[in-house]
Amino acid sequence: MKITRLIALSIVLTCLSFAAWAQGKPAPKDAVLYFVWPQNGTTIKGGFWCRFGLRNMGVTHAGDDFQNSGHHHLLIDVNEPLDPNEPIAQDKSHLHFGAGQTEARIELPPGKHTLQLVLGDAKHYPFNPPIVSDKISVRIK
Amino acid sequence: METERAMGELRDFKSGKSGKPPRETSPRRLAAIIAGDIAGYSRLMEIDEEGTHGRVKRIERSLIEPSIAEHHGRLVKTTGDGFIAIFDSPVEAVRCGIVIQQQMVGRNASLPRQHWIEYRIGINLGDVIIEAGDVYGDGVNIASRLEGIADPGQVYISGGIYEQIKHKLVCGYESLGDRKVKNITDPVSVYRVLPDPAAFRRTRKRREHILILLLSFVLLVIASGALWYVFWQPHGKLGRQASAPVSPEMPKVPSSPPPTAKQAAPLPQPSTPAAPATPQAAPQVQPVPSVAPAAKQAAPPTQAASPATPATQPTSVMREPEMKILRGGSFTMGSNDDVTEKPAHQVTIKPFAISQYPISVREWNECAAAKACAFVAIGKDDAPITNISWSDAKQFVAWLAGATRKAYRLPSEAEWEYAARAGTQTRYWWGDQFQSGMANCKNCTDIAAAEQPIKVGSFKPNPFGLYDMGGGVDQWVEDCWHKNYLGAPADGAAWGEGECPSHVIRSGSWKNDAQYVRPSNRDGYDTHVRYPTHGFRVALSP
Numbered sequence: 001m002k003i004t005r006l007i008a009l010s011i012v013l014t015c016l017s018f019a020a021w022a023q024g025k026p027a028p029k030d031a032v033l034y035f036v037w038p039q040n041g042t043t044i045k046g047g048f049w050c051r052f053g054l055r056n057m058g059v060t061h062a063g064d065d066f067q068n069s070g071h072h073h074l075l076i077d078v079n080e081p082l083d084p085n086e087p088i089a090q091d092k093s094h095l096h097f098g099a100g101q102t103e104a105r106i107e108l109p110p111g112k113h114t115l116q117l118v119l120g121d122a123k124h125y126p127f128n129p130p131i132v133s134d135k136i137s138v139r140i141k
Numbered sequence: 142m143e144t145e146r147a148m149g150e151l152r153d154f155k156s157g158k159s160g161k162p163p164r165e166t167s168p169r170r171l172a173a174i175i176a177g178d179i180a181g182y183s184r185l186m187e188i189d190e191e192g193t194h195g196r197v198k199r200i201e202r203s204l205i206e207p208s209i210a211e212h213h214g215r216l217v218k219t220t221g222d223g224f225i226a227i228f229d230s231p232v233e234a235v236r237c238g239i240v241i242q243q244q245m246v247g248r249n250a251s252l253p254r255q256h257w258i259e260y261r262i263g264i265n266l267g268d269v270i271i272e273a274g275d276v277y278g279d280g281v282n283i284a285s286r287l288e289g290i291a292d293p294g295q296v297y298i299s300g301g302i303y304e305q306i307k308h309k310l311v312c313g314y315e316s317l318g319d320r321k322v323k324n325i326t327d328p329v330s331v332y333r334v335l336p337d338p339a340a341f342r343r344t345r346k347r348r349e350h351i352l353i354l355l356l357s358f359v360l361l362v363i364a365s366g367a368l369w370y371v372f373w374q375p376h377g378k379l380g381r382q383a384s385a386p387v388s389p390e391m392p393k394v395p396s397s398p399p400p401t402a403k404q405a406a407p408l409p410q411p412s413t414p415a416a417p418a419t420p421q422a423a424p425q426v427q428p429v430p431s432v433a434p435a436a437k438q439a440a441p442p443t444q445a446a447s448p449a450t451p452a453t454q455p456t457s458v459m460r461e462p463e464m465k466i467l468r469g470g471s472f473t474m475g476s477n478d479d480v481t482e483k484p485a486h487q488v489t490i491k492p493f494a495i496s497q498y499p500i501s502v503r504e505w506n507e508c509a510a511a512k513a514c515a516f517v518a519i520g521k522d523d524a525p526i527t528n529i530s531w532s533d534a535k536q537f538v539a540w541l542a543g544a545t546r547k548a549y550r551l552p553s554e555a556e557w558e559y560a561a562r563a564g565t566q567t568r569y570w571w572g573d574q575f576q577s578g579m580a581n582c583k584n585c586t587d588i589a590a591a592e593q594p595i596k597v598g599s600f601k602p603n604p605f606g607l608y609d610m611g612g613g614v615d616q617w618v619e620d621c622w623h624k625n626y627l628g629a630p631a632d633g634a635a636w637g638e639g640e641c642p643s644h645v646i647r648s649g650s651w652k653n654d655a656q657y658v659r660p661s662n663r664d665g666y667d668t669h670v671r672y673p674t675h676g677f678r679v680a681l682s683p
Binding site for chain 2: 061062063087089090091092096097098099107109123124
């Protein structure tokens with residue numbers, strides 16, 4: 001199963017690599033990315049499950065190049081603007097959910113934090129126009 | 142007043158300094174024994190007898206004695222070029238040894254090389270007999286044997302000391318295995334203390350010198366080989382043409398001795414057209430030829446063979462990654478800099494080898510050409526391979542192991558950090574402060590982001606001779622991702638086998654800032670997902 005998937009994936013990727021740089025895959029205009037939980041301004045004690053919501057688009061694995069689908073990225077306390085011509089960064093404040101996760105256990109140090117979701121395409125680039133959620137603030141006790 | 146006196150006595154009693162009534166105690170006790178002596182003392186004395194003597198005495202007065210006292214030890218005796226001291230605590234003894242060595246580095250720094258006074262220090266734990274001006278027992282002998290095998294400027298400790306200090310003293314240790322020492326029946330396990338990267342670099346330099354010498358020798362051989370080849374090339378061509386009609390006779394010819402070949406060297410001109418040469422050589426095969434023409438015949442078989450071999454070799458012999466063998470040892474893994482790196486804990490690493498560089502595009506594409514890896518990478522051959530998932534990396538090592546019949550694998554996370562720290566305990570391998578130009582990270586170098594990822598080995602290697610251990614590309618290791626080290630194994634094995642949703646990446650990439658270059662930095666990423674900054678390096682079990 002895994003092997004067939006990998007082969008399929010590799011075929012897709014090899015094809016892709018011959019295609020032009022797939023920066024800014026088109027996204028439907030009515031797509032909405034949002035937090036199911038937590039809401040803006042929530043005060044939370046300890047760790048929490050962060051749940052991602054996506055309307056009018058599908059969630060898939062990173063690497064899978066299906067129309068109108070992508071995977072989630074959670075940006076924690078990120079202030080730099082999103083660069084649509086670069087893959088979404090991968091570090092401790094840019095969490096990737098390339099396996100198609102729609103929720104994640106998040107643990108943050110006490111204090112105020114901002115959270116924002118960004119949808120990435122097969123190659124981790126933001127869509128065109130970028131599909132991003134509102135930036136919300138939470139307070140960790 | 143009385144209580145004060147009583148307290149005083151109590152203090153005396155506690156500190157072991159016998160008060161007024163000399164107590165009849167057993168002269169035997171367990172002690173950490175430091176033996177130190179100056180490397181090349183007689184040579185120093187030869188250069189400048191009085192000066193050396195004065196300097197040694199000054200060092201003893203101003204450095205050795207105070208250091209020993211400061212670490213609650215006792216100087217037992219000094220010899221012309223050395224000293225023996227005993228300590229109650231192995232930790233203090235090793236600290237004292239490190240302090241002396243580090244101070245000596247500073248003192249030598251301003252002097253020319255031949256005037257350096259360098260101590261070799263051995264430390265052993267043993268039950269010894271202590272008398273007024275001396276100390277006896279095989280514990281002392283082992284200490285001085287350790288000192289004898291130590292390199293100048295180094296501290297060697299025995300297994301007994303190591304067992305006592307490994308969890309207490311934060312510095313690196315390199316196991317040198319069991320050594321047989323003179324006049325001691327059982328082999329002694331020896332460890333080298335690595336107090337700072339500077340000490341490592343010095344020994345490296347020495348190794349480098351030898352390497353450079355060897356390299357230049359090899360180059361010379363190659364150069365002379367090339368010259369020889371160039372010189373003989375025309376005869377080869379000539380010979381092949383000549384030998385074509387007489388090939389059945391060939392077996393006779395190779396027996397002609399090599400000295401004739403030498404004589405022939407100045408004879409034929411490369412510009413000589415082949416036509417006149419052919420009739421010349423051909424008839425001379427049937428009769429037993431005279432010396433000079435025989436040389437012409439002697440050349441073809443060797444010549445015909447030599448250009449052929451290099452041509453076939455690259456296709457049949459696979460290029461393996463350049464590996465560095467690490468001896469293993471104990472080190473403190475993790476740090477307090479990030480929640481994921483806590484708790485710092487002691488890990489013992491078995492000997493293993495790790496690739497000097499991250500796997501390159503060229504190496505990856507050999508696997509792809511063998512249809513064992515999922516995709517053909519584009520990009521410069523000597524750039525590190527990127528956009529690799531953990532499962533991609535596993536495919537590569539499985540192929541490499543199969544093709545070479547060697548136990549290639551991904552390094553464990555502990556092995557990776559051990560290799561990245563290279564005997565250091567500082568934030569970065571070169572110290573606690575970040576230095577620009579040491580690693581490929583965001584805002585760390587002048588290299589434009591567009592040229593990324595730049596080729597492997599573009600920055601200084603760490604003290605273990607490994608390149609790009611921090612910055613460059615993120616590197617997959619075998620371990621499953623755990624959010625911290627609670628419950629982590631201490632034996633250096635990979636933590637978590639088989640299926641897990643995410644695995645550990647190390648090193649940080651050119652897109653991460655300097656914080657990510659730290660050898661203890663770690664992160665996790667989805668097992669089957671590729672990302673443009675993720676690559677890997679390989680390890681090899683002995």
